[in-house]
Amino acid sequence: MQATAYTFDPDTRAGSVLLDDGTPVPFDAAAFDAGGLRLLRAGQRVRIRTEGEGDARRIVLVTLATFPDS
Numbered sequence: 001m002q003a004t005a006y007t008f009d010p011d012t013r014a015g016s017v018l019l020d021d022g023t024p025v026p027f028d029a030a031a032f033d034a035g036g037l038r039l040l041r042a043g044q045r046v047r048i049r050t051e052g053e054g055d056a057r058r059i060v061l062v063t064l065a066t067f068p069d070s
Contacts, residue, residue: 001019001047001048001049001050002020002045002046002047002048002065003017003018003019003020003025003045003046003047003048004017004018004020004043004044004045004046005017005040005041005042005043005044005045005046006018006024006042007042008032008039008040008041008042010039012029013029013032013033014026014027014028014029014032015027015032015040017046017048017059017062025048025050025057025059026059027048027058027059027062028058028059030060031048031058031059031060031061031062032062034060034061034062035061035062035063035064036063037062037063037064040062044064045064045065046062046063046064046065047061047062047063047064047065047066048061048062049061
């Protein structure tokens, strides 16, 4: 699933993304570290992996979204 980086704190490595419908979803340092990123800027397109549903949904992976060559 893709989203847009909304907030990121480089000290805690936690932040939040906005889903395409505008819903903010937080992520923790473990999800950020799982993606192998070093930094994230607001507005970047990211790919996320989630677990759970509804209020129990959480992000377990955040990485940069890449676009295939056409």
